[in-house]
Amino acid sequence: MPEDISHPVFARIYPRIERFALTHGAAAHREELLDGAGGRILEIGVGTGANIPFYPPAVESLVAVEPEPRLRARAQRASEEAPFPVEVVPGRAEQLPFPDDAFDTVIVSLVLCSVRDVDRAVTEIRRVLRPDGHLRFYEHIRSDRPRFARMQRSLDLIWPRLGGNCHLSRDPESALVRNGLAVETVRHFDFAINGRLNPSSPCAIGRASAE
């Protein structure tokens, strides 16, 4: 049985942040992330299951990995509404409990910021993806504006302790490329809520495939 990652305070607060974000723009981001997704899908770090209502009904099956037990229980409840089979399981991105080439599509949304080891997580994503499969990602990222990026780096001294190991200054696209995935499409944007930027506003939504 994989070891859980316990973040009780984050697990209590995050669902409220997520609901607020959903009604202020994140619903459209999740739709964009999952538009046309199909086949056998793995979602890593599914959280409360916020993406589940946004999957196309034609999905063949969804396996949803979540290491935080309280969030996993919420995802389990969310999965009961889905019009396709969903299995919610414990596990970590760095050591996925699945054989090679097991999935057509892997989904990460707002997760590569939080994993302990991004390179191992991407290596695992590549391993479990079919050779012609795709990773779809929605992540907040390090800003390409130097002053903003400096502010993110400074905040990263405390932010991970408050936000379930979430880091502001990571560059997930570099990690994908470094570990053998090719970014095919990506859209960079600022997710400004009510016109206001916050430290996690710089975002990317895209697709990557094994080279």
Ligand SMILES: C[S@@+](CC[C@H](N)C(=O)[O-])C[C@H]1O[C@@H](n2cnc3c(N)ncnc32)[C@H](O)[C@@H]1O
């Ligand atoms: C900011 S939340 C995002 C949740 C969800 N993906 C979403 O889009 O709302 C980060 C998630 O990553 C999970 N997580 C943290 N470390 C992880 C790891 N090593 N492997 C897999 N998931 C992890 C957390 O438990 C949490 O559910």
